[in-house]
Amino acid sequence: MSAAGPARSAAERLLSVLGAFDHGRPALTLSEIARRAGLTLTTAHRLVAALTDWGALERDESGDYHIGLRLWELAALAPRGPALREAAMPFLEDLYESTHENVHLAVRDGRDVVYIERISGRSAVGVRSQVGTRWPLHATGVGLVLLAHGGTALQEEACAGPLTAFTPYTVTDPARLRSMLAQVRTTGCALSDRQITDDAVSVAAPVRGPRGEVVASVSVVVPVAGAPAQTLIPAVRIAGLGISRALGWRPPGGTGLPSGGKPIAAR
Incomplete structure (x- = not known):
């Protein structure tokens, strides 16, 4: 929103300063913050000074501003952030050790998926995901799981588009x-074939909270040219079930695996 647009509240202007930063531009000058936030230079200077004093922003030796550690401390209180990651980490590590491929943990934010943890090795297939990045739900394995369990209204909103294409697939x-x-809900897993990059396939499964609601998704991303991705489905399901149990979910009368699911070696 430009400075010439409708008047914004003080809170909106402060948030616009923080929102000027992203993974593509983690460091900004004062003039860049003003331009990206749609503020006058004078207003940006005043807000940036206040945020820096509080610790939400930090200034480096070159004069550029970065997100400050104070915000990281606050983010650690988010129930879908570090607490979820801490519960999930042993199972993510097990999944990585059995595959040596990229392992992800993600949550939903609106029509996007946000990655909150990633483990990868030097020999793993290249991926475009990083902790804190977001992608449309329809184009990732973790996103398909979260969308499938997100309710009819969300699904219809997503299907109404636009459905952005990242590859021909x-x-x-x-x-x-x-x-x-519908297949994700039936089988208990998602297979995302070359939807973000044309050399990788993602296999994902749900993570449930104490009441059985899907609160996150876990996945492993493997190269198209490697072993069939379907062979990883049991291992990813088991990781999702393990994290769910760590969060307090108890599946009614069984292992929690869909019928026919049988644990096998992941690789």
């Missing part, structure tokens, strides 16, 4: 997407 047809979501 990205699902952009609403009817096909609905079919995929």
Whole structure:
């Protein structure tokens, strides 16, 4: 929103300063903050000074500003952040040790998936995900799981588009997407084939909270040219079940695996 637009509250202006930073531009000058936040230089200077004094921003020796540690401390209080990661980490490590491929833990934020943990090795297939980055739900394995369990209203909103294509394989047809979501709910896992990059496949499964609601998703991303991704489904399901149990969920009368699911070696 530009300075010439409708008047914004003090809180909105402060948040616009913080929102000027992203993974593409983690360091900004004062003038860049003003431009990206849609503020006058004078207003930006006053707000940046206040945020720096409080610790939400930090200034380096070159004069550029960065997000400050005070915000990291506050973020640690988020129930879908460090607490979830701490419960999940033993199972993410087990999944990584059995595959030596990229392992992700992600949560939903609106129509996006946000990655809150990632483990990868030097020999793992290249991925574009990083901790803190977000991608549209329809284009990732973890996103498909979260969308499939996100309720009818969210699914219809997502299917109404736009469904952005990142590769020729990205699902952009609403009817096909609905079919995929139904399959995720039936099988208990998602298979995202070359939707973000054309050399990787993601296998994902849900993570449930104490009441059985899907609160996150776990996945492993493997190269298309490697072993069939389907062989990883039991290992990813088991990781999701383990994290769910650590969060307090107890599946009614069974292992929590869909019928026919049988643990096998991941690799």
